[in-house]
Amino acid sequence: MGQLTNLSYLDINSNQLSELPPEIGQLTNLSYLYLQSNQLRELPPEIRQLTKLNILDLRGNSLPIPPEILEKIYEPATILNYYFAEKKKPLNEVKMLLVGQGSVGKTSLMKRLLDNHYNPQENQTEEINIRDWKLEINDQTIKVNVWDFGGQEIMDATHQFFLTERSLYLLVLDARLGEEENRLEYWLKIINSHSNSSPVIVIGNKIDQHTLDIDRKGLKDKYPKIITFLETSCQNNQGIDQVKKTIIKVINDNLNHVYDLLPLTWFNVKAKLETLKKQGLDYTEYSEYTKICRLETITEDKEQKLLIYLLHHLGVILNFQDDPRLNSNNVLNPEWVTNAVYKIINNRDLIIEDKGVLSLNKLTDILNRQRYPCQKHLFIIDMMEKFELCFEMDSDKKYLIPDIIPKEEPETGEWDNSLCFQYHYPVYINSIISRFIVRSKDYIAKNTYWRTGVVLQNKEGNKALIKADREDKTIFIKVKGNENTKRSFLSIIRSEFEVIHKSLPGLEPEIKEYIALPQDETKPISYRYLLQLEQAGKETFLPEGYDQDVNVSNLLNGFESESRRQKRQSELYKDIHINIHQNQHNTMSNNNINQSHSGSGDNIGHDKTSLNINPSSFSDTQPTKDNTKALNFNTTWVIIGSIVALIGIIIGIITTFGIPSIKFEKLEPSQPSTSTNN
Structure with a gap:
């Protein structure tokens, strides 16, 4: 192992490692350590000797560390300081949200669960109700923060306030209504778009009047996070006990983070903030929060910010550290x-x-x-x-x-000879078009806007019509005017939609792009299909419903330049690669060792070396650093045992080849991304 003390990059993702040996601490020059998607349950104290770490990725293991902290892969000291904190106690807290259309009985269900109370004259919820519910699970008292909010259409825009990870969702339906009237798939996709790892219990209420009639198997196959379907009547108190039992089981089986261990000092700060809330205080200054932290010996700025970040995601408080307009206040x-x-x-x-x-x-x-x-x-x-x-x-x-704003669409003029672009959605979300209107405020033409659309104008003389159709689940874009700047204006518009789409990660893969020929806008052509044709070298094709071939490149060039398309494809490929690299690897690639020799030096152990012990090979797609020596070790078999065994294999390979100066392709660590949306 002494021969590897200058190792700077180690990737051991998805190798079923169950432990790290103490010798890991000898790799004192290590800067990047990827251990994602293994079976680690504990860390050796010696790992704290790796003081040069820039990245530490421990996600996807069985370590007692909250996911919000594991996400801080660019802050290794933060992760390790949390893990090795001396005094801890289990969190024992979870967030449960009741969602669904208005008047389906969400509030009645909450009151039955918490109070065994039913009011036949219950008013429709126009605000959010948040209540605490204590449950005994595994001989521990678990605090459930129950959120009940209005289901009216106008509330769509506020979903992002509270649809989060670390949550259990109760999707409440009116059993008297069908799937469309309950907007069943709409709600399932909304939950998935904001929180694609949280379990869902679907509850058909009012079964005293009608049985729940839905395709349970089909829905469960399509939405794997659905745990089960239950039926209740709040009026007759029917099925309520089964809902309670199921909630307890799901929390215990599917929400392991409930038992995350937190430093005792963090609990003390959390308790003091909750006391302020109970005293009727709705908000407090951030400076007051830091004062409480210092009283609990939490003096470092990073730790204070990490704690408030965690409390924000738990729903205990609201704080937005990244926004200078908001970060000076904590909403208790x-x-x-x-x-x-x-x-x-x-x-x-x-x-x-x-x-x-x-x-x-x-x-x-x-x-x-x-x-x-x-x-x-x-x-x-x-x-x-x-x-x-x-x-x-x-x-x-x-x-x-x-x-x-008013729903009535104003007169917008003629839109002949326009570029026609479309987004097709799996479910219509009101907030997408409203957020776009907000984001494009600087281009709005003479206050020409309505609830589902807007007209934009740029300085070059282009105009754009953007309008949403709820029934078609489509947003239509038309750009006319200056031929030289049509494409660039469309590109600006698309960029704004892409930002919005990326804020809905569970929905983004299902959003489809289409272009329409001016002669027939009713027959749009898949943009992705056109790109595939171009990459395959197809010059022309006959679109369905047309009687004449279309030139692929000419059609694409009308909407986006070739250089811009290549850049977009490159960014898409990069996103896919990063996703593969940072998420769990489910398959193993062929066993191979890729090498390319350069020169005949003998300086192994002196120059920096990179080890990529990874089931998936990325060597064909990564940039090469001339001054970097990298060993890319790819394997089809599952590596069992500890890192000691792995390093032994690597040393054996080096010894066998007897070539100390080797130049290999290296995986560049991904950099943190910045988003304008949270």
């Missing part, structure tokens, strides 16, 4: 901000009289003055702007809220 009570937003977007006068244009001074009429003092109004607006619910108009202190 998430209901405080979400209910303010609900009151704003449900205000009748704002919708009917003001047509979705909010004046800042009108908030004194909409919001309770005692709970929402004037000095916090701008914070509420900043929160809405962050989540792309509104934008400030040219006029001073007036904000447009696209979700509540």
Whole structure:
């Protein structure tokens, strides 16, 4: 092992490793250590000797570390400091959300579960209700944070406030209605788009009036996160006990992070913040939070930020460290901000009289003055702007809220000889078009917007019509005007949609792009298919429903330049590679050792070396560093045992070949990405 002390890069993803030997600490020059998707349950203390680590990826193991902390792969010290903290106790806390259409009985179900109470005159929920529920699971008391919120269509834009990982979802249906009326698949896709790893229990309510009639097997095959289907009648108290038993089982079997161990000092800070909330305090300054941390000996800025990051994802508080408008405040009570937003977007006068244009001074009429003092109004607006619910108009202190502007489409003119581009969605989400309107505010042409569309204009003389069709689950884009800048304007528009799509990771792969020929917009052609034809060297093809061949490159060039297409394809391939590299490897590639010799030096152990012990070979796609020596060791068999055995194999290979100066292709570590959306 002494011969490998200058090792700088080690990739042992997906090798079923069950332990790391203490000798790992001797690799003191290691900068990148990938151990994702193994079977590690503990770490040796010697790993803390790797003080030069830039990346430590431990995701996908059985380590008692919360996923929010494991995600900090670019902060190895943060991960290791958390793991080796001396005094810890289990979190024993989970978030449960009741989702579904309005009036299906979510609030009644919550009250039956928590209070065994039923009110036949229960009003439809117009705000979010958050309650604590204590359950005994495995001789431990588990705190369940139960979130019940309105299911009206207008609430779509607020989903991003609370649909998160670390959650159990109860999707409540009205058994009297069909799948379409319950928008069953809409809700399943919404859950998946925000939280693709959380378990879902589908509950058909009101079975005293009608049995639940849905395709259970088909839905479970399509949405594997569905645990089971249950039936209830809140009115007759039927099926409630079975729901409780199922919730307990799912929390125990599917939400292992409930038992994550947290440092005792973190618990103390969390407890003090919750005490402030119980005392009626809805928010506090970040400086007050850091003061509490210091009292609990949490003095380092990184640890303070990590703790508040975790509390944010648990739903205990809201804090947005990455936004200078918001990071100075902690919202102790998430209901405080979400209910303010609900009151704003449900205000009748704002919708009917003001047509979705909010004046800042009108908030004194909409919001309770005692709970929402004037000095916090701008914070509420900043929160809405962050989540792309509104934008400030040219006029001073007036904000447009696209979700509540008039539905009537204004006259937009003729759109002949336009570039026609389309996005086809598996499910229609209102917030996609409303967020786009917010993001494209600088291009809006003479206030030409309505609830499902907008007209944009650039300085070069191009205009664009963007409109959504709920029934077709499609967004249509048309760009006309200056022929020289049509494509670039379309590219700007597409870039904004791509940002929105990336914020819905569970939905993004199902979104399809199409282009339409001007002579017949009703027969769109798959953009991906055209790209595949071009890559296959096909010059022409006959689209379905057409009587004349179309030139592939000419058609594509009309929408996007060849260089731009190549760049987009390269970015797509890079995303796919990073996804393969950073997520669990499910297959093994052929056993091979790729080598290329350069020169005849004898400086192994002096120059930096990289080891990639990985079932999947990426050597054909990665850039080569002339000054880097890398060993790319690919294997079809599962490596069993410890790193000691692995290193022995590698040393044996080096000894056998007897060539100390070797140049191989090296995997470049991926850099953290920045997103304009959270």
